[in-house]
Amino acid sequence: MKVLLYFEGQNVIGKSGIGRALSHQKRALASVGIEYTLDPKSTDYDILHINTYGPKSLLLVNKAKKMGKKVIYHAHSTEEDFRNSFIGSNQLAPLVKKWLVKLYQQADHLITPTPYSKKLLRNYGLTQPIAAISNGIDLKRYYPDARKEAAFRKHFGLSKEQKVIICVGLFFERKGILDFVEIAEKMPEYTFIWFGDVPMASIPRNIRKIVKKDHPQNVLFPGYIDGDLIEGAYSGADLFFFPSYEETEGIVVLEALASQQQVLLRNIPVYEGWMIDRKNCYMAEDNQIFLTLIRELVNHRLPNLSMEGFRTAQSKSINQIGKELEAVYQAVLDVPYDHQMYAKVVK
Structure with missing residues (x-):
């Protein structure tokens, strides 16, 4: 055929x-x-x-x-x-x-x-x-690589000790970008990086203003990045935080799982049956709980579920x-x- x-x-x-x-x-x-x-x-x-x-x-x-x-x-x-x-x-x-x-x-x-x-x-x-x-998901592409992780840290001027939380997505409200920035503002000791891009003229003014200038100093919007840098970011960050409100799957979630990264998600229906809270990821539904979980996860005070997440990626x-x-x-x-x-x- x-x-x-x-x-x-x-x-x-x-x-x-x-x-x-x-x-x-x-x-x-x-x-x-x-x-x-x-x-x-x-x-x-x-x-x-x-x-x-x-x-x-x-x-x-x-x-x-x-x-x-x-x-x-x-x-x-x-x-x-x-x-x-x-x-x-x-x-x-x-x-x-x-x-x-x-x-x-x-x-x-x-x-x-x-x-x-x-x-x-x-x-x-x-x-x-x-x-x-x-x-x-292409498992080989996202397998953790120390060289890529070092390149990611160097590119953004991050020390080995700096706690980094990343997200990957378009600049859409449904992706949870407003929550991402609000949470980052309450956690100035951590660096938050949102990877992704979209034509600025196509998105609402309030989102455009946040991305361009009205965000805390600890939030970075480097735009769309691929290759070694994004792959190094997935595995070299301390947490993948994806507060999206609606997905048909979420390829970026698969990429994070394949990178053997800790994953924090909003608890929404699309994950039913394959992403399970406290088994292969962590989930929450409001920002206060997200705040608590982020602190606990980046400071290793909760069980690391990354290998369970990796097994989920392997099945796909x-x-x-x-x-x-x-x-x-x-x-x-x-x-x-x-x-x-x-x-x-x-x-």
């Missing part, structure tokens, strides 16, 4: 979780020997696996259906995770939902990252088969995701496939 992987708007959202999902898909397919192309002009493919939601995406879906190709839509986005993001996102959210449903209805099969996002899609009235398949490795995608592709093409694997992702 041959798959056309399509991603519209690389320049706009290529640095987001969806952008990294495409990279993971390519490696996942390669790991199980499935041929793929990224050329939307191609016609010699069997399945269109589409990741994005713009007008070009819809045109490509229509073209594929006219050619009799099978269409799989990767439902990374929902109305819920569109809210509290860009300027006007809350007002546009109902329209976005209608647009997403229109696109998703064109597919022969849907893939979405978690059972939680699958439940949201069912609540939209979508009736096609839906597989809950993690976006996956690129190779495993490749096998799960292959089972869906084979089922869509109605060729012999691993029924047990397929049952696992559509249950």
